[in-house]
Amino acid sequence: MKLIIAKSAGFCFGVKRAMDIAEEAAQKYPKDLYTLGPLIHNPQAVELLVKLGVKVKDRIENIPRGTVIFRSHGVFFKDLVKAKKKKLRIIDATCPIVKRAQFYANYLHRHGYDLLIVGDSEHPEVEAVRSYIQKKVDVVEDVGAAQKLGPWTKLGIIAQTTQTFNRFKEIVAVCLEKTKELRVFNAICHATTLRQMETVEIARKVDCMIVIGGYNSGNTQRLAAICRESQPFTYHIETAEELHPEWLAKREKIGLTAGASTPSWIIKEVEQRIRYLKKSGVK
Ligand code: SF4
Incomplete structure (x- = not known):
């Protein structure tokens, strides 16, 4: 294995x-x-x-x-x-990177731009950014939602820090056609982009993918969704106890990743349990 x-x-x-x-x-x-x-x-x-x-x-x-x-x-x-x-x-x-996104949002607002956030409207980070702006702020999660908005005269766009760059780019492209002036700040966190890229690379190489992290963690949910696009045998768990032995049966290459809020001790426990289950005969 x-x-x-x-x-x-x-x-x-x-x-x-x-x-x-x-x-x-x-x-x-x-x-x-x-x-x-x-x-x-x-x-x-x-x-x-x-x-x-x-x-x-x-x-x-x-x-x-x-x-x-x-x-x-x-x-x-x-x-x-x-x-x-x-x-x-x-x-x-x-997080200083979240602060930077808040700064961009305020900057755009102060300079007269309507504000659009690419992200999850119910995520606390997005809600916090919105709360400082004394005006309606649109939030979209996908291209379909962006197509329903506009037109604008002056539009400013930022992303929730944990969004995927490709989705951000697609939504910006849609908005570009509906506004006279567009200002875009890429507030996506580099650590998130790197994690997502590495995860995709691993998911393509293995025949089973385990993603560890809180069920309430948006970035872990997104990691699991990204994995599923390349590897249908993707499982999202919070702790080692949740690992089902049958998931590992007949899987010889297993990938392991974890969200940004997953402690190292939980990752270690999952690693040990995978090794133990494979050693003790899960075929
Ligand atoms: S993923 Fe981590 S480093 Fe990146 S913005 Fe969020 S808290 Fe900050």
Whole structure:
């Protein structure tokens, strides 16, 4: 059995930074420490933080006092205002690349462009970007949705950081035909592009692909979808226990990748379980 593990599997720079910030805060401010929503989209990593004393609250209203950590996807404008009003200590773990996307959105808005975001309208990163713009912001996920919009006089486009470049390009091409002036900022995170490219390469070489990451993680879902285009035997799991032995039967080349919020210890456990199952006779 050959097991190919993606070099890019697991924590990206922004998620690792957010986890480091939270762990450091847990030492510094052991009392009344909260994250607004789960710090990252991985239930097992969030559980680990809870054990360190970092509590999760969905609303600023439910944080009575102390310290609040803003997660890597960024924070809604109204929550920032509320946190300041309540005089909470704020630790901002927003990924600098997400901040850059927020900067582009504000820049376009200030310069009179209508704003279009290529991304998932319900993703917290997109919702956070929108919350700072005092005007309607369109969000599209595919070419079909973009075709229904416009025309515009001045249009600015940015992408959610974890979008695929090809889809972004296609949507930009559609909008170009419907506007007099177009400004495009490619806010796609390089780490995401590299991870997706490496994953496709592996998926084409193997006869089964395992994708590890939170079911609530958009970038993991996208990785699994990309894999399925090249490898129909693609399975998305959160933990090693979810691995079904029959998935590996008759598979001699197995690929392994993981989303940006998947901790390395979970990847290791899955790797060990695959090796164990193959050794113990799953044919
Ligand atoms: S995927 Fe990219 S943008 Fe998102 S948190 Fe990680 S480094 Fe930041």
